[in-house]
Amino acid sequence: MIAVWALVAFITAIVVWNAVFKRNIGEAMIVGLLAVAAFAGAHAPTYVWHGFVDSIQEEVTFAGLAFIFMSFILAKTPVLDRLIDVLNSFLGGLRGGPVYTSTMAGGMFGAIAHVGASVTAAVGSVTVPWMKRSGVSPELSATVVAGCAGMGVTFPFSATMFILVGSTTVTGLMEPDEIVLPLALAGLWCLGYRLLLNFYLVRKNGLQPIAAEDRLPIKTSLRTGWHSLLLFIPIIIPLMLTRGPLATELSAYTDVVMSKAISLVTWIPVLMIALVLFLGRRHLPRSVSGWWKVLGDSAPQFGVIGVTIVAAFTASNVLADLGLPAQLTTVLEQVSAPAWAMAIIVGIIIVVIAIPLTASATMAAVGGVAVAALVGVGIPAPIAATAVLVFASTEGASPPSGAPIYVAAGIAQVDPSKTFLPLLKYYCIPILGVGVLIALGLLPVA
Numbered sequence: 001m002i003a004v005w006a007l008v009a010f011i012t013a014i015v016v017w018n019a020v021f022k023r024n025i026g027e028a029m030i031v032g033l034l035a036v037a038a039f040a041g042a043h044a045p046t047y048v049w050h051g052f053v054d055s056i057q058e059e060v061t062f063a064g065l066a067f068i069f070m071s072f073i074l075a076k077t078p079v080l081d082r083l084i085d086v087l088n089s090f091l092g093g094l095r096g097g098p099v100y101t102s103t104m105a106g107g108m109f110g111a112i113a114h115v116g117a118s119v120t121a122a123v124g125s126v127t128v129p130w131m132k133r134s135g136v137s138p139e140l141s142a143t144v145v146a147g148c149a150g151m152g153v154t155f156p157f158s159a160t161m162f163i164l165v166g167s168t169t170v171t172g173l174m175e176p177d178e179i180v181l182p183l184a185l186a187g188l189w190c191l192g193y194r195l196l197l198n199f200y201l202v203r204k205n206g207l208q209p210i211a212a213e214d215r216l217p218i219k220t221s222l223r224t225g226w227h228s229l230l231l232f233i234p235i236i237i238p239l240m241l242t243r244g245p246l247a248t249e250l251s252a253y254t255d256v257v258m259s260k261a262i263s264l265v266t267w268i269p270v271l272m273i274a275l276v277l278f279l280g281r282r283h284l285p286r287s288v289s290g291w292w293k294v295l296g297d298s299a300p301q302f303g304v305i306g307v308t309i310v311a312a313f314t315a316s317n318v319l320a321d322l323g324l325p326a327q328l329t330t331v332l333e334q335v336s337a338p339a340w341a342m343a344i345i346v347g348i349i350i351v352v353i354a355i356p357l358t359a360s361a362t363m364a365a366v367g368g369v370a371v372a373a374l375v376g377v378g379i380p381a382p383i384a385a386t387a388v389l390v391f392a393s394t395e396g397a398s399p400p401s402g403a404p405i406y407v408a409a410g411i412a413q414v415d416p417s418k419t420f421l422p423l424l425k426y427y428c429i430p431i432l433g434v435g436v437l438i439a440l441g442l443l444p445v446a
Contacts, residue, residue: 001327001331002039002322002323002327003039003319003322003323003324003327004324004327004331005039006035006036006039006040006318006319006322006324007036007319007324007352007355007356009032009035009036009038009039010032010033010035010036010315010319010356011032011355011400012035013028013031013032013034013035014028014029014031014032014400015028017031017032018417024415024417026307026308026311028400028417029307029308029311029312029315029400030307030311032311032315032400033048033311033314033315033318036315036318036319036322037318039322040318040321040322043321044318047317047318047321047322048314048318050317050321051313051314051315051316051317051318051321052310052314054313054314054317055309055310055311055312055313055314055317056310058309058313058403059117059263059266061306061309061310061313062266062269063117063121063266063268063269063407063410065306065410066269066270066273069273070125070269070272070273070276073273073276073277073280073284073294074129074276074280076280076283076284076285076294077276077279077280077283077284078280078283079227079228079231079276079279079280081225082221082224082225082227082228083126083130083225083228083229083231085216085221085224085225086221086222086225086226086228086229087101087130088130088134088210088215088216088221089215089216089217089218089220089221089222090218092134092209092210092215093209093210093212093215094209095202095203095207095208095209096198096199096201096202096207097134097209097210098127098130098131098134098136099131099136099144099198099201099202099207100195100198101127101130102123102124102127102128102131102144102145102148103144103148103191103194103195103198104191104195105123105127106119106123106145106148106149106151106194107148107151107155107187107191107194109122109123109152110148110149110150110151110152110153110154110155110187111151111152111155111187115152115264116149116150116152116153116359116395116396116402116403116404117149117396117403117404117407118152118264118268119148119149119151119152119396119404120145120146120148120149120396120404120407120408120411121264121268121269121407121411122235122239122264122268123145123148124142124145124146124407124408124411124412125231125235125268125269125272125411126231126232126235127141127145128141128142128145128408128411128412129411131144132412134207134210135207135208136205136207137205138412138413138414139412139414139418139419139422140201140205140422141408141412141414142405142408142409142411142412142414142416142418142419143408143419143422143423143426143427144198144201145404145408145411145412146396146397146402146404146405146407146408146409146419146423146427147194147396147397147423147426147427148194148396149395149396149397149402149404149408150190150359150393150394150395150396150397150427150431151187151190151191151194151393152393153359153389153390153392153393153395154183154186154187154190154389154390154393155183155184155187156179156180156183156184156187157180160359160360160363160389160392161179161183161389162176163360163363163367164363164367164368164371164385164388164389165179165385167363167367167368169368169369169371169372170367170368170371170372170381170385173371173372173375173381174381174382174385178381178382179382179385179386181445181446182382182383182385182386182445182446183385183386183389183445185444185445185446186386186387186389186390186434186438186443186445189434189438189443189445190390190393190431190434193430193431193434194427197426197427197430201426227279228279230275230279231272231275231276231279233271233275234267234268234270234271234272234274234275235268237271238262238264238267238268238271239264241258241262242258242259242262242264243259247259308406308416309403309406312400312401312406313401315356315401316356316401319356320356320361324353324356331349337377338377339374339377339378339379339439339440340436340440342373342374342376342377343374343379343387343435343436343439343440344436346370346373346374346387346388346391346439347387347391347432347435347436347439348432349366349370350362350366350370350388350391350392351391351394351398351428351432353366354391354392354394354395354398355395355398355399355400355401355402356401358395358403359389359392359393359395362392362395363388363389363392367388367392370384370388370391371384371385371388374387374388374439379439379440380446382446383438383439383441383445383446384439386438386445387435387436387438387439388435390431390434390435390438391431391432391435393431394427394428394431394432397423397424397427397428397431398423398428399416399417399419399420399423399424400416400417400420402423405419405420405423
């Protein structure tokens with residue numbers, strides 16, 4: 001069980017270094033990585049090096065840094081101000097309008113794109129600055145966006161779903177199409193919880209509508225800022241090329257699966273940076289020294305976010321090399337408990353595994369065993385599989401390793417550690433509870 005203890009040491013080291021010693025999250029993640037490496041013994045250099053190489057090749061590492069750069073460029077131009085004027089003209093009269101919009105957009109985009117970091121990148125790039133401008137704290141803005149990342153797993157037809165229903169264990173218990181309706185309904189339950197949470201957060205934080213005198217008439221905001229709506233193009237183009245009829249036609253014509261050939265996480269920030277450079281060209285530096293200053297001003301955020309992401313992914317890879325999935329599977333196979341207790345135990349184990357791993361990797365490692373364990377206590381297979389996917393959807397809100405956390409923190413320009421406790425309290429643990437209620441039939445999905 002060495003990998004399990006390594007995971008405990010990883011989380012403990014980060015919490016102590018960051019919360020007790022009050023050091024920044026970048027340092028804390030390095031300390032956590034060293035704690036994990038200590039359990040590898042003589043294999044530590046090899047495991048850490050391989051984990052490091054994999055981490056710097058992660059798309060999310062690039063995306064997190066790219067969005068930091070994009071946010072600094074946007075701050076130098078009036079483009080985002082114009083877009084927020086337009087959005088406020090339409091929705092600024094609602095209490096917490098940007099918060100609700102972010103959550104609904106996360107649900108809609110998640111049902112299409114399914115990748116947590118992509119959902120965070122696409123939705124957060126527009127709604128995080130809007131929320132901040134509307135009086136929402138940077139920490140809460142990042143929390144709301146990262147907390148919605150998991151909805152890509154709780155709606156059909158994600159890769160994570162296919163990994164689970166395609167496993168040998170699950171195919172022996174149910175037909176693949178039996179999960180479609182239950183998972184769609186589970187996604188709506190998860191979305192409904194988030195909307196109720198928004199209602200609470202809006203009132204807890206005293207968020208008010210934008211004052212009428214601070215909102216431009218719709219005609220005025222559109223006349224002066226229509227071009228800012230072009231910021232949605234970098235989201236729409238990759239989405240159209242990878243999903244829907246156009247993607248199907250292109251895949252058939254080129255004999256290339258477009259959803260695999262084009263990465264949303266990579267191309268959304270790239271296209272947004274290019275568009276911002278064009279739209280804001282009159283307000284951006286025109287000399288090397290001017291651009292050098294922009295890069296220098298953004299360097300502190302690059303350092304913290306970059307180190308944090310790389311250390312988190314490196315530690316996750318080392319834990320995998322230590323055999324974390326297999327060891328937790330062994331634990332799961334030995335559990336014997338009534339249905340309500342089994343649902344809670346399975347949920348906790350899945351959530352713990354999803355801390356260092358992605359939802360897809362979690363399902364590949366223990367998904368089949370988890371479904372079988374729930375079926376063994378009398379839970380119908382489609383409902384058991386649905387509950388397991390809901391548990392795994394906490395990956396985006398599971399500190400300290402959830403990739404969407406760092407994408408959201410990069411966009412909001414906030415210390416990621418400040419979102420850890422809110423994410424656990426508002427998203428991770430409650431969604432675990434939703435999964436348990438689904439497994440027990442208290443939230444019907446069939």
